[in-house]
Amino acid sequence: MTTYLIKGADLLGAGRQDLLVTDGVIAEVGTVTAVDATVIDADGLVALPGLVDLHTHLREPGREDAETVATGSAAAAAGGFTAVLAMANTSPVTDTAEAAERVFDLGRSCGLVDVQPIGAVSKGLAGEELAELGLMARSRAAVRVFSDDGKCVHDARLMRRALEYVKTFGGVVSQHAQEPRLADSSACCHEGELSGRLGLPGWPGVAEEVIVARDVMLARHTGSRVHIAHVSTAGSVEVVRWAKSQGIAVTAEVTPHHLMLDTTRLTDYDPTFKVNPPLRPAEDIAELRKALADGTIDAVATDHAPHARHDKEHAFAEAAFGMLGLEQALQVVNTVMVQPGLMSWEQVAAAMSTTPARIAGLTGHGRPLALGEPANITLIDPSATVEVDRADSRSLSRNNPWHDMTLTGRVHSTLLRGRPTLLDQEVQQ
Ligand SMILES: NC(=O)N[C@@H](CC(=O)O)C(=O)O
Ligand SMILES: [Zn+2]
Numbered sequence: 001m002t003t004y005l006i007k008g009a010d011l012l013g014a015g016r017q018d019l020l021v022t023d024g025v026i027a028e029v030g031t032v033t034a035v036d037a038t039v040i041d042a043d044g045l046v047a048l049p050g051l052v053d054l055h056t057h058l059r060e061p062g063r064e065d066a067e068t069v070a071t072g073s074a075a076a077a078a079g080g081f082t083a084v085l086a087m088a089n090t091s092p093v094t095d096t097a098e099a100a101e102r103v104f105d106l107g108r109s110c111g112l113v114d115v116q117p118i119g120a121v122s123k124g125l126a127g128e129e130l131a132e133l134g135l136m137a138r139s140r141a142a143v144r145v146f147s148d149d150g151k152c153v154h155d156a157r158l159m160r161r162a163l164e165y166v167k168t169f170g171g172v173v174s175q176h177a178q179e180p181r182l183a184d185s186s187a188c189c190h191e192g193e194l195s196g197r198l199g200l201p202g203w204p205g206v207a208e209e210v211i212v213a214r215d216v217m218l219a220r221h222t223g224s225r226v227h228i229a230h231v232s233t234a235g236s237v238e239v240v241r242w243a244k245s246q247g248i249a250v251t252a253e254v255t256p257h258h259l260m261l262d263t264t265r266l267t268d269y270d271p272t273f274k275v276n277p278p279l280r281p282a283e284d285i286a287e288l289r290k291a292l293a294d295g296t297i298d299a300v301a302t303d304h305a306p307h308a309r310h311d312k313e314h315a316f317a318e319a320a321f322g323m324l325g326l327e328q329a330l331q332v333v334n335t336v337m338v339q340p341g342l343m344s345w346e347q348v349a350a351a352m353s354t355t356p357a358r359i360a361g362l363t364g365h366g367r368p369l370a371l372g373e374p375a376n377i378t379l380i381d382p383s384a385t386v387e388v389d390r391a392d393s394r395s396l397s398r399n400n401p402w403h404d405m406t407l408t409g410r411v412h413s414t415l416l417r418g419r420p421t422l423l424d425q426e427v428q429q
């Protein structure tokens with residue numbers, strides 16, 4: 001295995017340091033000279049522990065026209081990720097041990113990022129019967145995160161049972177919080193003054209908030225862990241803040257798009273901006289940023305949701321929900337949080353690596369960049385400005401909401417257990 005010498009990276013608290021990487025681990029930190037190693041010049045780059053995404057849609061099996069494990073893994077490596085949690089809403093659904101092992105193995109054979117399957121809460125995401133949670137947990141894939149994402153576990157009784165079950169092996173339920181009775185099936189955006197003006201049916205923020213409120217109470221009752229996927233409203237933040245103050249075991253994630261893009265993007269009826277939960281008003285965005293900065297929101301997760309052209313390029317009301325996220329996530333966080341001084345790089349390391357790894361129980365990720373630790377490393381040039389072009393994406397899909405926008409920061413290299421998966425912006429297949 002090649003030995004790499006990362007020269008002069010900004011190592012957060014420790015200032016400028018060299019990192020010697022050999023046999024998959026960090027073998028030396030400090031001033032390293034005269035070794036037989038391939039040098040990665042990291043002058044001006046910030047070194048972060050490899051990023052971990054709690055919420056990725058890889059679409060394989062079933063929708064390989066939108067994304068495959070291979071293309072999604074390449075997008076992940078390009079975005080600085082060393083591990084992604086793959087959502088269960090594939091076809092077939094990841095609701096058995098065999099299905100989970102298949103996704104796990106596909107990820108390992110690609111080798112660009114550790115793909116950790118998320119198991120469905122209910123069989124077929126139908127919301128009726130619990131899936132084989134225990135078998136998935138005991139499988140080779142060692143599933144710890146369960147979600148019906150795309151759908152809400154709206155039956156309170158099923159949610160209670162799921163929380164009780166995952167508690168027995170230290171798992172967590174990641175909830176797509178959306179009360180179906182408050183979110184009409186024809187709704188396609190945030191319900192508010194703008195949706196009225198645009199003539200688009202919307203659903204209100206409270207559809208999310210009532211489920212967040214219910215689920216933190218179920219977490220308290222069961223003594224189990226609940227994770228709130230893609231939190232998007234100020235009201236949800238309020239509930240999570242209160243629940244944490246009560247010692248309830250709740251964690252929450254926010255997406256890059258909900259941190260940056262507001263409802264005004266919808267004025268051209270561009271279906272690229274159709275997503276679930278919907279883009280929200282600027283006041284919600286301000287609260288989400290504050291909550292991420294003060295730790296009420298624990299993690300940034302992409303909800304990378306690739307869609308093929310024939311599903312996405314329709315009139316707004318008919319287009320599929322979802323947008324890409326893996327390649328721009330760190331740039332967006334840099335642009336809207338770090339550069340304006342709302343967040344330090346230490347906090348970014350926590351929100352995009354350490355904490356998501358802990359939530360998902362991934363012990364080999366989210367480790368400090370220190371002697372003897374696995375060499376999962378992301379190098380970012382924090383001051384480069386980049387004009388995003390959706391044609392450059394490593395994803396198979398082109399529903400990139402940052403197309404034509406200028407973002408600050410460029411992921412330079414990613415190392416997975418000492419092997420570069422991205423080197424000077426080139427994915428290393
Ligand atoms: N976020 C989305 O708009 N879509 C996701 C499902 C989901 O995350 O709820 C998808 O699978 O396409
Ligand atoms: Zn969702």
Ligand SMILES: [Zn+2]
Nearest residue numbers: 087149150303
């Ligand atoms: Zn999702």
